[in-house]
Amino acid sequence: MDFALALDSHSPVPYYQQIYEALRQAILAGRLSAQQRLPSTRALASSLGVSRATVTQSYDQLLSEGYLQTVVGSGTYVCDQLPDDLLHTPGLEVASALPSPPVSLSVYGRRLVDFADRPTPEPDAPISFRYGRPALDQFPLALWRQLLSRHCRQGDWLDYATDPMGYWPLRCAIAAHLSQARAVHCQPDHILITNGTQQALDLATRVLVSAGDAIALEEPSYLSARSVFTSQGAILHPVPVDESGLNVDALTQLTAPIRLVYVTPSHQFPTGAVLSLPRRLALLAWAQQRGSLIFEDDYDSEYRYTGRPIPALQGLGNGQSVLYVGTFSKVLFPSLRVGYMVLPSALVPVFRRAKWLSDRQVPGLEQAVLADFIAAGHLERHIRRMRSIYDQRRQALVTALTQHFGDRVTILGENAGLHVMVRFQTQIPDADLIAKAAQVGVGLISASPQYLGPSPGHEFIFSYTELDESAIVVGVKRLTALGL
Structure with a gap:
């Protein structure tokens, strides 16, 4: 061949892939010209010090992608027309430059395009009261x-x-x-x-x-x-x-x-x-x-x-x-x-x-x-065990909210489930409260998106399933810095 092909024994890329890339780049750069005959798999394997199966795997990939062709009884040759050339044919270039026609959607599809509801973003904070996940640990x-x-x-x-x-x-x-x-x-x-x-x-x-x-x-x-x-x-x-x-x-x-x-x-x-x-x-x-x-x-x-x-x-x-x-x-x-x-x-x-x-x-x-x-x-048995764990976490949350906020907070739905809804007595908008909480490392989720009509605001969904008691207490204590 008219180009040097060296293998890197320290590379994580396997030999057959290195050979494939080297041959492909040589073909695209013209160092291996159209109709040029390549060495036999046995000869190239011997010169590179690898197994014949490794070279065969490289050749097979190039053959399947249209870079090489075989002539029975003669050998393996570089193809006249490469797959990369097809991407630059005049007809295709003109077609690719034309704007795509608009896709016609069904009534259902049009509703989805105009959909007003969006998933509530989950808070990314060290202590997150996000809802929806059990204690996976x-x-x-x-x-x-x-x-x-x-x-x-x-x-x-x-x-x-x-x-x-x-x-x-x-x-x-x-x-x-x-x-x-x-x-x-x-x-x-x-x-x-x-x-x-x-x-x-x-x-x-x-x-x-x-x-x-x-x-x-x-x-x-x-x-x-x-x-x-x-x-x-x-x-x-x-x-x-x-x-x-x-x-x-x-x-x-x-x-x-x-x-x-x-x-x-x-x-x-x-x-x-x-x-x-x-x-x-x-x-x-x-x-x-x-x-x-x-x-x-x-x-x-x-x-x-x-x-x-x-x-x-x-x-x-x-x-x-x-x-x-x-x-x-x-x-x-x-x-x-x-x-x-x-x-x-x-x-x-x-x-x-x-x-x-x-x-x-x-x-x-x-x-x-x-x-x-x-x-x-x-x-x-798992439900019984988790009921006990969640009950302890629930009590920690309710106790901490009551201790730190007193009559400025109303706790709803604390006797069942995996969350409570907390209503704060405050004039601070929900978005501002969420942003301030994030600054002190606490993730909050507003209940406002769950309303079809106007929301009263200042209501938040507090889940206690993912957090242990100490994290719950620390998270609630940090909220006291928000001016609630």
């Missing part, structure tokens, strides 16, 4: 790894699932768990495994709600749920929330034909209010009379710290007016992405088809491991 990872390893060896999860509703043993385990822990009326064949609550919301909206249909939801309410409903063109009707949860009397005053009601009765998001038993019964009676459906988002009902837990809304009726939805993201870990819907029997066939069209199935390996985790009692 407390998860029994060794146990999970053991169960995972067992199923990895078996390999029975590699094929497509036969039922888009989900892995049957997992559905059986969830049905048994919900019947005992939440008094939910369900059979395994009524349970649909989803990729978390968000997919459940999306499926329910696409199956049940048409553009222009009316949806009632709590005010304030879970922003992501509101976003799904809006993206489908639903008309939203906010219903006020007080210390007893959704105001059912206000709901009954709505004149629009409500197709779906979205509620978080066990620990209202974000206020933390628990829907009282009389209101639960009234809501069920209203839904049955009106022919409306209730979407019960039971996102963190596993954690209640005082008093007896109130049964799930679904368990108080005949189960035909309620879509009951739960998730393991906050009980176990977010990346698991396994949730579930308990469906009225009449809706099972259509939801099965919708799930099949959406994504066929939730990953089988995770479902199999989770089924064993629940069936063996590990989930129940």
